[in-house]
Amino acid sequence: xxxxxxxxxxxxxxxxxxxxxxxxxxxxxxxxxxxxxxxxxxxxxxxxxxxxxxxxxxxxxxxxxxxxxxxxxxxxxxxxxxxxxxxxxxxxxxxxxxxxxxxxxxxxxxxxxxxxxx
Amino acid sequence: xxxxxxxxxxxxxxxxxxxxxxxxxxxxxxxxxxxxxxxxxxxxxxxxxxxxxxxxxxxxxxxxxxxxxxxxxxxxxxxxxxxxxxxxxxxxxxxxxxxxxxxxxxxx
Numbered sequence: 001x002x003x004x005x006x007x008x009x010x011x012x013x014x015x016x017x018x019x020x021x022x023x024x025x026x027x028x029x030x031x032x033x034x035x036x037x038x039x040x041x042x043x044x045x046x047x048x049x050x051x052x053x054x055x056x057x058x059x060x061x062x063x064x065x066x067x068x069x070x071x072x073x074x075x076x077x078x079x080x081x082x083x084x085x086x087x088x089x090x091x092x093x094x095x096x097x098x099x100x101x102x103x104x105x106x107x108x109x110x111x112x113x114x115x116x117x118x
Numbered sequence: 119x120x121x122x123x124x125x126x127x128x129x130x131x132x133x134x135x136x137x138x139x140x141x142x143x144x145x146x147x148x149x150x151x152x153x154x155x156x157x158x159x160x161x162x163x164x165x166x167x168x169x170x171x172x173x174x175x176x177x178x179x180x181x182x183x184x185x186x187x188x189x190x191x192x193x194x195x196x197x198x199x200x201x202x203x204x205x206x207x208x209x210x211x212x213x214x215x216x217x218x219x220x221x222x223x224x225x226x
Binding site for chain 2: 036045046047048051059061062095099102103104105106108109110111
């Protein structure tokens with residue numbers, strides 16, 4: 001079971017970054033799992049962006065909350081990230097990740113690199 | 119927001135030696151909701167330890183975790199070549215979920 005991120009690798013400043021994570025298998029709508037996005041800027045540490053429950057309830061990092069939206073598409077067993085008004089500071093490797101409500105991040109995608117540049 | 123401060127930032131250790139990594143939280147965290155991850159260059163982070171001291175699947179027993187409240191420790195009893203990496207602590211007790219900035223374990 002492997003999560004898979006997809007989306008453009010290059011986004012212009014002030015535009016919207018959009019990524020999709022595909023969840024294979026039947027765990028997507030299993031009770032108790034949250035689906036999250038985490039990013040890692042070049043040479044930096046890990047930053048949690050937000051999490052969504054399969055039912056749609058969300059939690060966001062306050063530092064990004066005004067620009068972030070995470071949503072689910074149950075029919076496609078996918079969840080997505082939208083980050084608006086991006087700047088160079090949003091250039092990162094973006095991971096989609098699974099966790100339980102009170103659980104660690106136990107399954108990670110390979111990550112997708114997004115560069116913000118004109 | 120729970121701030122996690124890891125020390126040292128870099129730890130130089132010879133193979134076979136013991137490494138002790140520390141993580142201090144800005145407020146008390148439940149020991150049931152504290153974890154450590156390992157990240158090697160160019161690789162995805164891997165869950166090492168959860169619930170402070172429980173090893174994740176496939177993690178060798180030279181890795182051990184301990185602690186409570188605001189102070190947590192990851193110990194690698196005898197460093198192997200494959201253990202040189204960056205280690206992150208993580209709390210999943212509170213929203214927002216937070217990580218420490220990492221400790222790089224390098225070859226001495």
